[in-house]
Amino acid sequence: MAVHALAATSTANRAAPPNNPVWDEALLRRYDKSGPRYTSYPTALSFHDQFGAADFTAALERSNATQKPLSLYVHVPFCRKICFYCACNKIATKNTALAEPYLSRLDREMVLTSQHLDTTRNVEQLHWGGGTPTFLTLSQMSDVIDRLDARFGLSSSPSRDYAIEIDPREADVFTLRHLQSLGFNRISLGVQDLDPVVQKAINRVQPRVLTETLMDEAHRLGFRSLNLDLIYGLPHQTQAGFADTLRQVIDLNPARLSVFNYAHMPQRFAPQRRINESDLPSAEEKLDILHTTIDMLTSAGYVHIGMDHFARPDDSLAIAQREGTLQRNFQGYSSHAQCDLVGLGVSAISRVNDVYAQNPTDLANYEQALDQGQLATVKGLRLSTDDLIRRDVIERLMCDMQIDLADVSKRWNIDAPRYFAATLTRLQGALRDGLVEHNGDLLRATPIGRLLIRHLAMAFDAHLPSDTTQRYSRIV
Incomplete structure (x- = not known):
């Protein structure tokens, strides 16, 4: 399905949608070094353990003077299956009862955090990531929302941006209806690739019908924005094969697309050791895939926001970029600028005014800190x-x-x-x-x-x- 472009004006000092680049493979390869994604600056490598719970508490209290709206991130680390490409902080289990102790600690963190915040500040943005947030049962999801509302006061404003990451293998139309009733108005579906050979190699077999069914229902229910995640650079991918995935994805007509570059770093992420390095596309093939991706998506009417993000011209991301209010945070690009971001859960990172604060990446350490009645901040930085x-x-x-x-x-x-x-x-x-x-x-x-x-x-x-x-x- 073709996407209709919006006519848009932009002032001289605002970024305009780019023309397709003149492709220069030699130049791209020469500059294709390693570097930060800049979801924060300074990056997390600069965080230090001399920054602790007391420092974060002071930052939360200082932030009240700004009266900035709040953005809440909730990390749900559980997955039923491990995808071999994954570099996220996760715990593999099929037992949803194991989430109960975690949700109890999460509520304790909410209480401790909210004690230092002016909770009349509007919660404009909410994001559940993981792991797989839809690992939780419907009643567990309701419980977390109730606790968030009790501690921070959630918004019912039509302009709110309440998003959740969904694994189409772990959700159905009833899940979507329940999420809508809880106040979520944006969803992100993990797809990665629709080629069954690639899916098998990354331990994520996900027929297109699962994604298509959820997208049809989300459109029917009126979710404001749907995002699909794709990854290029996975085992057995080719330019032609990924082009076929893109054709199918364009037909599904998501409002946004994230097309991530797979970073094969098995020395850091154990699941990636299950991927046979000889099955990965060559550097030349990856560039061809990227070239094809940009050409096909821009020809279909998507705006290349930057890096790995694409959006329809009428989506809030593209509008924010045209208006110069686009922001970048730990979830990528965001249309809600100038929020203080409070991260909740194991490994979560907060960005509050002039401070970054990170929770432990180890679940036991996270739980132990909260059991002692203090915020779980293990490192951070005051800028x-x-x-x-x-x-x-x-x-x-x-x-x-x-x-x-x-x-x-x-x-x-x-x-x-x-x-x-x-x-x-x-x-x-x-x-x-x-x-x-x-x-x-x-x-x-x-x-x-x-x-x-x-x-x-x-x-x-x-x-x-x-x-x-x-x-x-x-x-x-």
């Missing part, structure tokens, strides 16, 4: 003024695909060209190679530069380690 300036600039680059140095100067009361003189010097190679244009105070990524936006952002990173190979995925 310096320089960190805040660079976070702002990197976020605008990742979201707008451009930086207006005059605007930066005004926002931070600095001489931005002088402040970033060393950065501009580091970007000279990218300028020569046509990845970025520098006109007056405006730095703008070119269409080919948008594909390498992570590389451009790295020039502004004052915390970047000298060796990024072992810690980060490749850019393309």
Whole structure:
């Protein structure tokens, strides 16, 4: 089904939808190094264990003065089956009763957190991730929503953005109806690939009919936005095979698509050791798949938001990008800017004003901290003024695909060209190679530069380690 483009105007200093890049495989391969995805700046590698529960408590209390709306993230770590590509924090079990002790600790964390927050602040955004949130029974989901509402006060505003990640193998039309009754208005379905050979190789056999049935019901129920997750770079994928998946996905007509680059890092993520490395597509084939993906999705009317995200022109992500209000957080791109993000659950990360705080990735440590009556914060960071300036600039680059140095100067009361003189010097190679244009105070990524936006952002990173190979995925 073709997607109808919206006519949209954009002011001179806002990012416009790009033209398709002139494909230069040699250039892309030359810049295809490892680097951060910049869901935060500084990245999680800079978090330290001298930052603890008391520091996060103080940050929560300071944040009340801003009266910013809240965004809540709830991590549900349970999965019935492990997908071999997965790099998430998860626990494999088929026993939903095992979730009860976890939900009890989750409620304890809500209580401890809400004691330090002005709970009249509007909860504009809610996101359940995992793991597999739909691992929970319907009654368990209701219980978590009731507890969230009791502790923070959930919103019924039509503009709220309440999303949940769904495994189509673990949900049905009754699940969707229940989620709608709980207040969710956006869903994200994990698909990865519709090729049965690829699905078998990643231990995720998922016939198209499961996804299609859920999408049909979600459209009928009036969910505001549907996202499908795809991954390229998986075993046995080819350009032709992934093009077939894309044709089917375009026919399903989701509002958003996330097409992630698979990062094969078996030394860090044990499930990936079940993937035969010789079955992975070559670097050349992966670039061909990416090229095909961009061509097919943009031809179907999708806007390439940035990196791995695509959206229809009438979706809130595309609208936010046109209006210059797009934000980037730990869940990727977000249309709800300027929220304080509170993460709940094992491994969850919070972003509250000038602070990042992370919970333990180990379930036992998470539970032990809460059983002692304190927040489970195990590490974090309070940002310096320089960190805040660079976070702002990197976020605008990742979201707008451009930086207006005059605007930066005004926002931070600095001489931005002088402040970033060393950065501009580091970007000279990218300028020569046509990845970025520098006109007056405006730095703008070119269409080919948008594909390498992570590389451009790295020039502004004052915390970047000298060796990024072992810690980060490749850019393309």
